Amino acid sequence: MLHELIPLMTVLFCFFILGLLVWHALSRRRDTEKARHELQLRLLQSAGSVADLSELMRSEELRSLLAARSHVDSSPVKESRRYAIRAVKTGVVLIFIGAGMLALMAFSNRDWVVGAALALTGGLGLLTSALVSIWLGGRLGKES
Numbered sequence: 001m002l003h004e005l006i007p008l009m010t011v012l013f014c015f016f017i018l019g020l021l022v023w024h025a026l027s028r029r030r031d032t033e034k035a036r037h038e039l040q041l042r043l044l045q046s047a048g049s050v051a052d053l054s055e056l057m058r059s060e061e062l063r064s065l066l067a068a069r070s071h072v073d074s075s076p077v078k079e080s081r082r083y084a085i086r087a088v089k090t091g092v093v094l095i096f097i098g099a100g101m102l103a104l105m106a107f108s109n110r111d112w113v114v115g116a117a118l119a120l121t122g123g124l125g126l127l128t129s130a131l132v133s134i135w136l137g138g139r140l141g142k143e144s
Contacts, residue, residue, distance in 0.1 A: 003108055010104060017093070080137055087130035094123030 046056065056062055098119030101112045 006104060006107055007110075010100065014097070080133065084130040084133040084137070087126045087133075091123045091125070091127030091130060094119045094126065096123075098123060 043056070043062070044053070046052075098116045098121075101116035101119060104110070105112050105116070
């Protein structure tokens, strides 16, 4: 009886983890959009009339604020670090999936060696490449 429930529990757990990851990504995006909306709302509230808003839009302070904000948000180093951290997360998840498949082989009579090997090697490859990218990015950041 227990051997029949293990694959079902594994699939349900994988869907749960996938849902949790999607929820986390969407909540981060929602928080970013909320902060952007609050900044725009504050800018609009600071202008009392259309003439004030027009003057504010022409001001050099607002242009420098928006340019600095867009420069900080889209820095190549920051973007490459985000991609590397995302690859680390994916690599760790793949490693655990592969390890879980190997552990399930001990309890069931199914042969999941190929799937486990693919998941483990894919995870190790992503983890290695991401760590090398982070290391190289850190070295390049110190030199400049």
